[in-house]
Amino acid sequence: MRQTLLALVCGVAIVVNGGCGKQRTAVTAAGSTAFQPFAEKLAEQFMAKQPDIAVTIQGGGSALGIQAALSGAAQIGMADLVQLPPEAQALTAVVVARDGIAVVVNNANPVKNLAIEQIRGIFNGKIRNWKELGGADHAITVVSREAGSGTRSSFEKIVKDVALTKDAIIQDSNGTIRETVIMDANAIGYLSHGLLNEKLKAVTVQGTSCTTEEVVAGRYPLVRPVYLLTKGEPTGACKAFIDYVCSAEGQKTIKDSGLIPAK
Amino acid sequence: MQDTPNTPAQPKRPVRRVTGGVATWCRDQLARYVFLAVAFSATVSLLLIALFILKEGVPFIIKIGLKDFLFASEWDPSVGKFGIYPMIIASLWVTLGAMLIGAPLGVAGAIFLTQFVPRSVMRIIKPMIELLAGIPSVLYGFMGVMVLAPFIRNHFGGPGLSLLAGAIILGIMVLPTVISISVDAINAVPRTYLEGALALGATRWQSVHMVILKAARSGIIASVILAMGRAVGETMAVIMVVGNAVKIPHSALDSVRTLTANIALEMGYATGLHRQALFATGVVLFVVVMILNSLAMAAMKRKAGS
Secondary structure: OHHHHHHHHHHHHHHHHHHOOOOOEEEEEEEOOOOHHHHHHHHHHHHHHOOOEEEEEEEEOHHHHHHHHHHOOOOEEEEOOOOOOHHHHHEEEEEEEEEEEEEEEEOOOOOOEEOHHHHHHHHHOOOOEHHHHOOOOOEOEEEEEOOOOHHHHHHHHHHOOOOOOOOOEEEOOHHHHHHHHHHOOOEEEEEEHHHOOOOEEEOEEOOEOOOHHHHHOOOOOOEEEEEEEEEOOOOHHHHHHHHHHHOHHHHHHHHHOOOEEOO | OOOOOOOOOOOOOOOOOHHHHHHHHHHHHHHHHHHHHHHHHHHHHHHHHHHHHHHHHHHHHHHHOHHHHHOOOOEEHHHOEEOOHHHHHHHHHHHHHHHHHHHHHHHHHHHHHHHOOOHHHHHHHHHHHHHHOOOOHHHHHHHHHHHHHHHHHHHHOOOOOOHHHHHHHHHHHOHHHHHHHHHHHHHOOOHHHHHHHHHOOOOHHHHHHHHHHHHOHHHHHHHHHHHHHHHHHOOHHHHHHHEOOOOOOOOOOOOEOOHHHHHHHHOOOOOHHHHHHHHHHHHHHHHHHHHHHHHHHHHHHHHHHO
């Protein structure tokens, strides 16, 4: 259903673009909501340089990105997973950025550092009170993403053996996770490093803080790659866009917007 | 809707004058079939929706087994666990809670508006209440997240995003439905009933709850049924305020996931068996709504008959 919709939107985009005088080549990229805002920025800059190519960016989640690239509904799929699922083997994958997953708590929370085992305990429901972690005597509110989220699957893969507690609150985007943690003094969640702000705080993991430097140095443990996926080797306008994202200029944009460049 | 068993026979169609000729007759026939088609379109789309959901969902239920689908409490599609029992319970509780809040408030509001306030005031207030119905549900959800959830967390404990928050938000959302239909029902009660009661020496309140409410009962029950339908089916506001944890709630402060929330949260990426499971969830929702409506309608018929 979603794919049909996607195809329809692409179709409309092509018609609209074809309608305005000069013929423009249309490229559609769909998938990861964490990478979407960055992709939009990159597409804007790319189109300023290459006015005869129209790039459309759509969300939908990593799982949808892989499906869309496989079915051809979008030429480029965007996925941010530690490990691509088996069906993505048929696609050509290019790593264009890396993204740290920050473990976030409320600003009022005195806990500053968590070990991976502690994070696992919290999300498994074994550690249920902040007291056990050196915080106040309050029950922990675990906030997680829905099962199809790339952020969640990456998080669970790196932390390992996470069987999410049934008490966990489920939110369906990085943004709503952030709001929930900002509002709830006892909450803990995780979100893309690029979406951190001063209203909540990221704890250090194993003593390492979630900053660009630590990720680039390979010290911060919760990192996942961002892939652009194409069916077969990218050609034409598709290749031009992917090349631009990988170019020094594209990588600089990625870095300036808060993500971590691939190289 | 209104059956008329007392009418002796359907009046014969008036004899058609021949003055119009064949062309007029053709136009008449055309118009007749066009309107017939329009009238059936609602029924047909209901049928198509039902068929589509059943076609996608029923094979799954047969494969997994009705018992393992409805009464298992583990929902983890990635390892093939498809128990929706916690969500059925959650949907029922949230709806019940919304009705406990919305129905008394709505009916009381309708009584107040029709009986204890001058007509001119009601003409101002009623449209304002109806405007409530036009507020997008995402805004109700937003208010719930920003105001209600923190309030519950700070005063009652728990995560705040809870069954209680969902019930309160839905209770407010159904108010326009309950109030405007109840107001119409009460206004339809003949004025002489009230006058008669007052003349017999009943106080204003006695005549309202002994005479007017009794006479308007079926309309008021209808308003509650419609409100229930909205509460069961509401998705966006509910997703935002109930926290969406898949578990059987032990208190009103627990986070829950309703059937509608489950479909909306997971439809985006579900494939294969998981996708079928969501359609099957839709089948259950469909059946739950049908059962609720039939029960309420039966109750209404019995009361109206007595």
